Amino acid sequence: MSNVKFNVAVVGAxxxxxxxxxxxxxxxxxxxxxLKLLSSPRSAGTVINFKGQDIVVEVATPESFEGxxxxxxxxxxxxxxxxxxxxxxxxxxxIDNTNAFRMDPGTPxxxxxxxxxxxxxxxxxxxxxxxxxxxxVAALKxxxxxYGIARIIVSTYQAVSGAGARAIDELLRQSKEVLxxxxxxxxxxxxxxxxxKHQIAFNAIPQIDxxxxxxxxxxxxxxxxxTKKIMGDDSIEVTATCVRIPVVYGxxxxxxxxxxxxxxxxxxxxxxxxAPGITLQDDPSSQSYPLATHAAGKPDVFxxxxxxxxxxxxxxxxxxVSDNLMKGAAWNAVQIAEIIASQRS
Amino acid sequence: MSNVKFNVAVVGAxxxxxxxxxxxxxxxxxxxxxLKLLSSPRSAGTVINFKGQDIVVEVATPESFEGxxxxxxxxxxxxxxxxxxxxxxxxxxxIDNTNAFRMDPGTPxxxxxxxxxxxxxxxxxxxxxxxxxxxxVAALKxxxxxYGIARIIVSTYQAVSGAGARAIDELLRQSKEVLxxxxxxxxxxxxxxxxxKHQIAFNAIPQIDxxxxxxxxxxxxxxxxxTKKIMGDDSIEVTATCVRIPVVYGxxxxxxxxxxxxxxxxxxxxxxxxAPGITLQDDPSSQSYPLATHAAGKPDVFxxxxxxxxxxxxxxxxxxVSDNLMKGAAWNAVQIAEIIASQRS
Numbered sequence: 001m002s003n004v005k006f007n008v009a010v011v012g013a014x015x016x017x018x019x020x021x022x023x024x025x026x027x028x029x030x031x032x033x034x035l036k037l038l039s040s041p042r043s044a045g046t047v048i049n050f051k052g053q054d055i056v057v058e059v060a061t062p063e064s065f066e067g068x069x070x071x072x073x074x075x076x077x078x079x080x081x082x083x084x085x086x087x088x089x090x091x092x093x094x095i096d097n098t099n100a101f102r103m104d105p106g107t108p109x110x111x112x113x114x115x116x117x118x119x120x121x122x123x124x125x126x127x128x129x130x131x132x133x134x135x136x137v138a139a140l141k142x143x144x145x146x147y148g149i150a151r152i153i154v155s156t157y158q159a160v161s162g163a164g165a166r167a168i169d170e171l172l173r174q175s176k177e178v179l180x181x182x183x184x185x186x187x188x189x190x191x192x193x194x195x196x197k198h199q200i201a202f203n204a205i206p207q208i209d210x211x212x213x214x215x216x217x218x219x220x221x222x223x224x225x226x227t228k229k230i231m232g233d234d235s236i237e238v239t240a241t242c243v244r245i246p247v248v249y250g251x252x253x254x255x256x257x258x259x260x261x262x263x264x265x266x267x268x269x270x271x272x273x274x275a276p277g278i279t280l281q282d283d284p285s286s287q288s289y290p291l292a293t294h295a296a297g298k299p300d301v302f303x304x305x306x307x308x309x310x311x312x313x314x315x316x317x318x319x320x321v322s323d324n325l326m327k328g329a330a331w332n333a334v335q336i337a338e339i340i341a342s343q344r345s
Numbered sequence: 346m347s348n349v350k351f352n353v354a355v356v357g358a359x360x361x362x363x364x365x366x367x368x369x370x371x372x373x374x375x376x377x378x379x380l381k382l383l384s385s386p387r388s389a390g391t392v393i394n395f396k397g398q399d400i401v402v403e404v405a406t407p408e409s410f411e412g413x414x415x416x417x418x419x420x421x422x423x424x425x426x427x428x429x430x431x432x433x434x435x436x437x438x439x440i441d442n443t444n445a446f447r448m449d450p451g452t453p454x455x456x457x458x459x460x461x462x463x464x465x466x467x468x469x470x471x472x473x474x475x476x477x478x479x480x481x482v483a484a485l486k487x488x489x490x491x492y493g494i495a496r497i498i499v500s501t502y503q504a505v506s507g508a509g510a511r512a513i514d515e516l517l518r519q520s521k522e523v524l525x526x527x528x529x530x531x532x533x534x535x536x537x538x539x540x541x542k543h544q545i546a547f548n549a550i551p552q553i554d555x556x557x558x559x560x561x562x563x564x565x566x567x568x569x570x571x572t573k574k575i576m577g578d579d580s581i582e583v584t585a586t587c588v589r590i591p592v593v594y595g596x597x598x599x600x601x602x603x604x605x606x607x608x609x610x611x612x613x614x615x616x617x618x619x620a621p622g623i624t625l626q627d628d629p630s631s632q633s634y635p636l637a638t639h640a641a642g643k644p645d646v647f648x649x650x651x652x653x654x655x656x657x658x659x660x661x662x663x664x665x666v667s668d669n670l671m672k673g674a675a676w677n678a679v680q681i682a683e684i685i686a687s688q689r690s
């Protein structure tokens with residue numbers, strides 16, 4: 001063990017992901033010299049306890065990053081665009097949880113189980129992928145390495161926590177209203193900034209984020225584009241349908257993957273059993289398969305319901321579940337921070 | 346209009362589907378001479394109002410069908426197996442909502458929008474397909490006719506009402522328990538007769554019905570086999586992932602279909618707009634797409650989120666929603682009864 005310690009800033013410290021990041025930094029005993037917690041003026045002044053010490057959240061400004069070594073951003077794309085360049089100017093490495101830089105060709109987009117080598121190519125900013133993409137590529141990486149991947153057809157079952165704390169409140173409030181037979185007044189979902197709202201309680205909404213001109217949502221296009229970038233293969237065909245369902249924590253995904261060569265199901269099981277960050281839960285005889293309620297709060301990506309396409313012999317179905325705030329956001333970011341820290345120690 | 350009227354029996358009259366069937370017979374003003382309502386001894390004696398007249402539910406026995414012209418069964422596969430042959434012996438045409446005869450080569454499996462001509466081939470029994478299959482084939486039929494269908498990859502988002510009234514109670518009770526912070530004791534889902542139970546409230550369970558030896562559930566295999574039979578094409582490759590989600594009424598399906606020839610998206614829209622039983626809801630600009638809460642209680646199959654696969658040019662994504670107790674069960678059965686009635690009038 002080395003004694004090198006780092007000055008770390010968390011931007012968006014009072015948000016759902018920021019909170020998880022702070023919890024993980026404490027739990028993982030990240031080598032911190034000084035922890036700076038930053039937020040918008042609205043949330044500044046909040047006191048957050050870290051390892052028994054009260055830290056007052058400060059307003060994030062361009063000069064907040066003086067002396068910072070590692071800055072973790074999760075306060076929205078606009079904040080990252082405005083402040084990350086200043087953090088870089090002050091010499092910090094930024095790990096950005098937003099969409100701001102993900103598809104920028106000069107910014108590595110990293111899932112440590114898939115392309116950790118990309119971390120070394122950063123010019124100050126490393127982007128954390130979208131939650132629904134992270135768990136999918138983590139589960140598919142062992143298959144890519146062994147067989148190659150031709151195409152992916154994915155349908156998601158996404159938790160409301162991916163839309164923020166207010167969406168969680170809305171689901172819980174609406175559920176109670178439906179159970180009580182009261183009136184439903186959707187206010188946030190599917191997309192806060194769009195005019196039309198739909199009931200999420202006891203429903204399934206096939207819209208996450210705004211629509212692109214090609215008929216796909218931005219969330220669906222993230223799964224297409226980010227997958228190609230992370231897996232380093234533009235030839236992988238991805239088609240996605242992203243759906244919000246009444247779950248609080250944990251995204252589930254029905255993934256159909258067509259491999260480039262023949263496979264044996266037992267071999268796939270073996271690969272996933274030994275893959276980093278993956279927990280195989282695949283025993284129909286005991287009705288064991290991944291469930292959002294089980295994955296919630298855990299760092300792993302859970303994989304099960306493995307079965308061969310009865311038609312196309314290179315087709316494989318799988319059910320992949322992970323906590324969207326953990327591996328889908330905070331834990332992936334802290335993993336990247338740990339790699340950076342270990343390189344400098 | 347003819348004046349021919351029919352003696353009709355509803356077996357399973359007190360169940361969720363039976364109730365819908367009786368309501369539809371009344372609403373559609375089905376030409377009924379006498380309506381006989383039948384059930385198990387447990388529910389016999391229940392009084393049900395039909396067109397202002399109280400009808401006492403009787404115990405279903407082999408001799409209940411004397412003089413009956415049309416018998417609608419929805420009391421479970423065992424009841425259909427035991428009693429439908431007796432109804433046939435008495436000269437009735439049986440429309441069976443259970444799994445008992447669906448894959449029997451001598452029994453037509455009918456969705457009126459897809460293969461109504463099969464009704465004429467019956468030998469006394471006409472099978473009503475599984476709910477998740479019905480809405481899918483209804484939506485795909487216009488595409489099969491125009492382009493041919495090579496393969497289907499479907500992921501479902503199924504309502505608990507498909508598992509019966511006790512599953513609805515369980516979802517509502519569990520939801521309340523979660524909201525109140527109480528203890529959860531799953532009792533019914535995913536499969537009443539299997540030992541392991543999972544929480545359905547705020548969760549997604551990738552198991553509907555028991556597991557087959559090939560790793561697929563019986564529900565998934567129904568979608569594979571029934572689709573081929575109804576569409577009359579064994580070469581259609583179907584792969585399905587069936588998932589129960591916390592919705593009360595209305596199954597949603599993310600369907601990826603690969604056509605046999607090139608298509609234009611506008612042409613597909615036009616075909617669906619003019620297809621019987623289909624309501625096209627596909628306007629991203631107004632955030633309009635099918636939703637379970639909207640489809641509940643309606644007879645139609647709602648189709649939207651139409652978009653071209655960005656890779657395979659014959660690939661098409663669609664989002665298909667229908668009330669599993671209506672078109673998925675009661676309405677499809679009453680449609681078949683109406684065709685039989687019109688043939689005899």
